[in-house]
Amino acid sequence: MKKVLPPAPGESGSGDSYLPSHGNSGYRVRHYDLELDYRIVSNRLAAQARITAVATQALSRLSLDLAGFRVARVQVDGRAARFTRGVGKLHVKPAKSLPAGAEFTVEIRYVGNPSPISGNWGEIGWDELTDGALVASQPVGAPSWFPCNDHPADKASYRVTITTSSPYTVLVTGNLVAQRRSASTTTWVFDRPEPTSTYLMGVHIGRYEEVDLGGGRFPQRAALPARLRRPFARDFGRHSQMMDVLEGHFGPYPFGEYVVVVTDDPLDEPIEAQGLSVFGANLIDGRRTHERLVVHELAHQWFGNSLSVADWRHIWLNEGFATYAEWLWSEASGGVSAAGMARQWYGRMASEPADLKVADPGVDRMFDEQVYKRGALTLHALRTRIGDERFFALLRAWALEHRHGTVTTDQFTALAERASGEPLTDLFEPWLFDTRLPPLP
Incomplete structure (x- = not known):
């Protein structure tokens, strides 16, 4: 029997606990430079991507996430590279192996009709509108429009240049730095200097x-x-x-x-x-x-974009915090207090099956209502335990210490214990790691 060799590092996946086939180990991206020419009527995208990355270990080959498209050319450090396509992957073999620690560039020319990627959560990625287009990439839609290392922890800077019909407005997740108009088209140039996860990049085109x-x-x-x-x-x-x-x-x-x-x-x-x-x-x-x-x-x-999850199982750090922000706004704007919102949602959660661990909900239930609402209830339980002064100081410290970085549940619970000056295992263990709903403080 022929022996099947394991894939080389950087070749086939990230090792993410939920989405191991998305993303690629063996290198980290520093910068994406994307040049896009989009024809709205025919939904035709012709593009070039120039990706600057650093090898975290020696690489004889590597891969990028890319769904669909015809790839016309791939170069690594200016030299033609061999490439093949797999399911959602572009496999690249450089002319010369890359040593660990080396900075390298990959240039890819590609063309096709972008379309959403089908997954556990429906159709995700580049999508046509009635008159225009949008990108909705969370969590796996970025490869529907550009080759990338599609993992939330591999954050990079971006420059996106897009040319399309002049009657349309283009918005990209970045700062508009240039705009050039020709007879029938306009070219828009955006910079995104802050480290950004691939799923948080988007293009939006419409008559706005x-x-x-x-x-x-x-x-x-x-x-x-x-x-x-x-x-x-x-x-x-x-x-x-x-x-x-x-x-x-x-x-x-x-x-x-x-x-x-x-x-x-x-x-x-x-x-x-x-x-x-x-x-x-x-x-x-x-x-x-x-x-x-x-x-x-x-x-x-703040929570999801500046602070991005290091692994998708920590999604409550995005959704629980954003849900609790809703309750804080209700309280600040003269509506129901955060405590009142907590009581309302606790009653609803208590009436439904308790079958999910907030800090590890499973890939199929990453966006389950319990992640959002029980995540927010966890924060309210913490606020009740340590008091407002320490709680809000903790949130500010959390956002500041990890600004533009990646985060895990263990990092948050450890910071909370330092901020409170006491062990909090008895609070976090039932709220985050037990399926049963704990009593509301």
Whole structure:
């Protein structure tokens, strides 16, 4: 029988406990430079990616995540490289092996019709709108539009250049640094200097008008269809107060801008990206019906985007914190107190099956309601235990110490114990690692 050799490091996956086939070990990406030419009517994307990375060990071959597309050419350090395609993978064999610690560049030319990736959570990635396009990548959709090391812990900087038809507005998760118009097309150039996970990068194209979201020490703006301008003004009318409340609880906003995009199509849920959030037209009604989602997505800029999970099993550190931000906003804006919200949701959780570990929910239930609500209840139990002064000092320290980094549950519980000055195993063990719902403090 022929012996099957194990894959070389960097070749086939990341080893993530939930999504081991996504991402690639053996190297870390420092920077993505993406040049995209997108034809809206035909949904045709012609692109070049230049990826700067560092080998964490000797590499004779490596792989990148990429779904679909015809790859025309691959070069490593300027020399033609052999390449093959696998399911969701681009396998690359450089002309010369890469030693551990070496910085290298991979250039890929590719073309095709981008489409979402099917997975446990539906269709994820680049998607056509009725008149435009958007990207919704959490957790595995980034390879639907660019070759990447698709793991949340491999954060890099980005430069994205996109050319498309001039009547359309383009928004990318980054700072707009240049805009050049020709006879029928416009080229937009965006920089994302902060380390960013692949799933938090997005492109949004539509016939949008831009409006100001309120003053502050950094730009805050929105892009939306003209027909939604009036109801949007009410639904997002308290945005600047939300930002003040969250900065008061979590510390300074971690990016240089904040952008809200409202598509002209409906969306089941808002989409988070780094420095940017996306809402469907169905979530804008002029009655603030979905205001909790506005604050939820804003909170992700601290918890999920600046602080990104080191492994998908820690997803409660994103969703539990953003859910608790909803309760803090309710309290600050004259609604139900956080304690009242905790009582309401505890009653609902108590009436449903207790069959999930918050800190390890399993790949199929990463976005289960229990992760969100029991995660928030965990934070409220901690707040009740250590008091407001220590609790909010802890949240600010958590956001500051790990700014633009990656985090785990163990890091948070350890910091909480240092902040409180006492062991907290008796609190965290039942709330995070037991399926049974503990008593509400």
